[in-house]
Amino acid sequence: DGGITQSPKYLFRKEGQNVTLSCEQNLNHDAMYWYRQDPGQGLRLIYYSQIVNDFQKGDIAEGYSVSREKKESFPLTVTSAQKNPTAFYLCASSTTVYSNQPQHFGDGTRLSIL
Amino acid sequence: AQKVTQAQTEISVVEKEDVTLDCVYETRDTTYYLFWYKQPPSGELVFLIRRNSFDEQNEISGRYSWNFQKSTSSFNFTITASQVVDSAVYFCALETSGSRLTFGEGTQLTVNP
Numbered sequence: 001d002g003g004i005t006q007s008p009k010y011l012f013r014k015e016g017q018n019v020t021l022s023c024e025q026n027l028n029h030d031a032m033y034w035y036r037q038d039p040g041q042g043l044r045l046i047y048y049s050q051i052v053n054d055f056q057k058g059d060i061a062e063g064y065s066v067s068r069e070k071k072e073s074f075p076l077t078v079t080s081a082q083k084n085p086t087a088f089y090l091c092a093s094s095t096t097v098y099s100n101q102p103q104h105f106g107d108g109t110r111l112s113i114l
Numbered sequence: 115a116q117k118v119t120q121a122q123t124e125i126s127v128v129e130k131e132d133v134t135l136d137c138v139y140e141t142r143d144t145t146y147y148l149f150w151y152k153q154p155p156s157g158e159l160v161f162l163i164r165r166n167s168f169d170e171q172n173e174i175s176g177r178y179s180w181n182f183q184k185s186t187s188s189f190n191f192t193i194t195a196s197q198v199v200d201s202a203v204y205f206c207a208l209e210t211s212g213s214r215l216t217f218g219e220g221t222q223l224t225v226n227p
Contacts, residue, residue, distance in 0.1 A: 090158075101164075105159040
């Protein structure tokens, strides 16, 4: 079945450590997104990518980095510069950016600080 | 700038009650799209409906119905005869031409047996 796979489901980070969240899609979508969700809040956009080897900052990109080496993959690295990383992270994809088509979401990764 | 407001942070109902989730949006664009997503406890967002700004027809899908009113900038979602499985966080979202999807803060719906 086509869809988006995020791993791991739960992740723990130590102080000063970088961690990488995986996102893979087999929907043949060009656009991919990373969102952060905090309790009681909506989704905030971290980064998005319109095409391979291209990505743009969203509203809260500081302390995060991404890469888009393959169409199917859009990993997110939470760096040590992100001082408050505890949140639920959701990856999404759509046919193209600004397409007004629904975005498809993964199951999310819950990141906590040790 | 665009904005989506879901004033109801939490709603609690008893099974079989009808419930309406409110969504008010702000945009200066004349062409835009509105979405509703459901986030069950498992975490993933599930797409429910998309409506463009030129189509004000209400829509019904089973127990779900949506009321789009441009005059009040609202896109409300009603669940008829609610069930425990409807318990989730529901998000309203807005996308305009050339801009990113903007989400409301969500409404936590709890349906009690």
